[in-house]
Structures are given as structure tokens and as C-alpha cells.
Amino acid sequence: MLKNLFNRLEDIYPELVELRRDFHMYPELSHEEVNTPKKIAAYLKELGIEVRTEVGGRGVVGTLKGGKHGKTVALRADFDALPIEEETDLPYKSRVPGVMHACGHDLHTAALLGVAKVLSEHRDEIPGTIKFIHQFAEEATPGGAKPMIEDGCLEGVDVIYGAHVMSTEEFGTVSVKDGYFSSAQDDFNITIRGKGGHGSQPHLTVDPLVTGSQLVVNLQQIVSRRVDPQQAAAVTVGSFVSGGANNIIPDSATIKGTVRTFDEEARQVIEEALENVTRLTCAQNGAEVDFEYIKDCPSIYNDPEETKVVEDVAKGLFGEENLFTGAPMMGSEDFAFYTKEIPAVYFTVGGRSEELNAVYPHHHPKFNVDERAIINIGKMFLSLVTK
Numbered sequence: 001m002l003k004n005l006f007n008r009l010e011d012i013y014p015e016l017v018e019l020r021r022d023f024h025m026y027p028e029l030s031h032e033e034v035n036t037p038k039k040i041a042a043y044l045k046e047l048g049i050e051v052r053t054e055v056g057g058r059g060v061v062g063t064l065k066g067g068k069h070g071k072t073v074a075l076r077a078d079f080d081a082l083p084i085e086e087e088t089d090l091p092y093k094s095r096v097p098g099v100m101h102a103c104g105h106d107l108h109t110a111a112l113l114g115v116a117k118v119l120s121e122h123r124d125e126i127p128g129t130i131k132f133i134h135q136f137a138e139e140a141t142p143g144g145a146k147p148m149i150e151d152g153c154l155e156g157v158d159v160i161y162g163a164h165v166m167s168t169e170e171f172g173t174v175s176v177k178d179g180y181f182s183s184a185q186d187d188f189n190i191t192i193r194g195k196g197g198h199g200s201q202p203h204l205t206v207d208p209l210v211t212g213s214q215l216v217v218n219l220q221q222i223v224s225r226r227v228d229p230q231q232a233a234a235v236t237v238g239s240f241v242s243g244g245a246n247n248i249i250p251d252s253a254t255i256k257g258t259v260r261t262f263d264e265e266a267r268q269v270i271e272e273a274l275e276n277v278t279r280l281t282c283a284q285n286g287a288e289v290d291f292e293y294i295k296d297c298p299s300i301y302n303d304p305e306e307t308k309v310v311e312d313v314a315k316g317l318f319g320e321e322n323l324f325t326g327a328p329m330m331g332s333e334d335f336a337f338y339t340k341e342i343p344a345v346y347f348t349v350g351g352r353s354e355e356l357n358a359v360y361p362h363h364h365p366k367f368n369v370d371e372r373a374i375i376n377i378g379k380m381f382l383s384l385v386t387k
Helices: 002-011 013-025 035-046 105-120 145-150 208-219 221-226 264-284 304-318 373-385
Strands: 050-055 059-065 068-078 127-135 159-170 184-193 233-242 252-261 288-297 344-352
Touching: 002 013, 002 105, 002 373, 013 035, 013 105, 013 373, 035 050, 035 059, 035 105, 035 127, 059 105, 059 145, 068 105, 068 373, 105 127, 105 159, 105 373, 127 145, 159 304, 159 373, 184 208, 184 264, 208 221, 208 233, 208 252, 208 264, 221 233, 221 264, 233 264, 252 264, 264 288, 304 344, 304 373, 344 373
Parallel strands: 068 127, 068 159, 159 344
Antiparallel strands: 050 059, 059 127, 184 252, 184 288, 233 252
16 A cells, blocks of 8 residues: 555645745744644645644644554644745745745645645555644744644644754654654743943942853853753854943843753753853843743653654665764754643654755755655655554
């Protein structure tokens, strides 16, 4: 049966490319997706698939009941874009100023729609039930996974799989790892409130800029001195804003940053230490502080047994030499929320191509990938739902 499914996927590849390019030309930002979910829902309905819209907000869930007994498997794709001005010369480049698909979500969506079409044409041969989860707002905080779960998208599901095309991995490869596969992401916002004044009279002020500078340095000791060296973690300050003139000591300073961890214990240690260090540093300088710590999403945890299944499928499709099981990613992905609920596996599929100049990293204005990754994601998904 798989051979017939693969052949059909190859047959409709041109259609899927057109779908991907349409999504690419008309991208929509997280939590602002209006037309994209409408297009997805219309396509699924045309296939005779049961469809729920506005799941958790803007999500779409299609359900296909196979003709044979089996478990319920969910497949997930995301469809939001990024606030980036596209700098490619592609004929299908974004037509929305300041917005582009710079992470491959347009390709994920096209691939999952292709899988839905192939399976819908062979539903009598399909075991169990397949849920096609099209998720909104993966790039945002908060993301779309959690509200979709709360709205029942995983109800009755036994296992869920997710895939991401990677411009940093060669076309024809698959990467997966059991256990932790991506880091958790938390964010922090700090506002230091001092007492401004003239630059010639610093003794009459409480300098939030100097206090903030000390704080940025002090925060760097959290990972090196509070976290077990065998646990990967990162605390990064990404924004420090204060003042505007060369002879004025400002009233306030704002610091923003991110925290990446895998282990939940390390995550808790860093959260507590970050707040303590912040408050103590500000107090010793006589400054007041507003501290906000935002828990975005946990780390992806791939179920070991299901990961073995994914590895076996990838080896069979692309050869053992093209399967990579290395270190986890320090990036985050809200697919992690699904992994907290049921057995799940998240894997990546190579999309890098020197020939196509698809070599730029994700979230880059010249990002692109080899569109044939649609077929590779499709074959992985088809193999996993029919195993």
C-alpha cells in the first residue's frame, strides 16, 4: 500500500508546490491568521474530511476515519509567518510588506495537506483515525499549541508526530533524538527605576544605567555557578535600553532576555536565581525594580519507543547514512506542549540546497528551502500513520 501512497504523493507534488507558494506569497503573522486557516479548512473539506475550525483560537483540525481498526494518530503542522521583510528574488516572494515565511511553515502546511489528500483517497485501506492538526502562532508567546490542546485537539489521540524542514541540514536527511530534543524557552523583562539627574552631579542620583550594567554582568554567573555543569543552559540578555543624552543620568533602564534549558530542575533554579540576583543588585545600589519572568514553553521530549519507530522509518526511506541522532537543539518549539500530554516525536527534515541558494538560516530575510522536502515530510508521515 505504501508504494501506492508514495506514487500518489509524487503525482500531486506540483499541486503541493503551488499551495506552498500561495501560502508564501500571502503570509500572516501569529494570532493574525485569517485567510490561511480558511484556505486550509476549505482544502480539507473538499477532500471529505471532517473539519473543526477556530480550535483554540485560529487552529484547524481535520479528522479522517480509516476503514481498518487501529489507533488514533495526529500529525501537526504550523502555519504562521514572521515580521521580516523578504529579500529574495523568488517569483513567489511575499506580497505582504514586512511579513514573510522565513521558517518553513508554509512548506509544513503544504506537506500535511498533501498527506491528507493521499490518505483521503485511500481511506478504506487506512488503519485507525488520523487527525491533521494545523496550528497557528507557533512563533509567538503565548503560542497556539496550548490553547488548541485545551480546546480538545488531542482528544482520543494515542500518538502525535511533528516535522520541521531545516535549511541548516542537507536535503535528503532526517534528524531525530529520543528524550530532550529542544530547549525550554522562558523570557524575562526587568525595569530598573532610579533617580535621574545631571551628568555632572552623579552623587545626587541613583543611576539605573550603572545598576543595569552590573546586573547584566551578574546574570552571567547564574549558569556557571548555579547550574550543574552537565546540564545545558543559557541566560542571554538581548536588549538593554536606557538614556538618550550624553549629559543626563536617566530615570530608568529596561533589560530583556531569554532563558534556555532542558531539565525542569535547572529551569526552576535559574528562574529563582535570576529574580534574586536582580533584586539584590538593584537594592545594593538603591534602585527599585519591576521583575517579570514569563514561562513560554517547556522542552520537547521525544518518546523513546516512538522515536525508535521514526528512526526505523527514516532509515528505510533515506538510508542509515542520512539519519542523524545528535545533540538536541537549543531553540524552542511549542510542539513541546503536545509532548507533555501524550507520546510524541518531533523530527527535522533537511531542506538545504547549494544549487538553489537555499543556504540561509531560519528567520533570515533570504531564507528558502528545497521544496522537495514536501515529499520527504509526506513520506515520513504516510509511513508513520500506516505502520
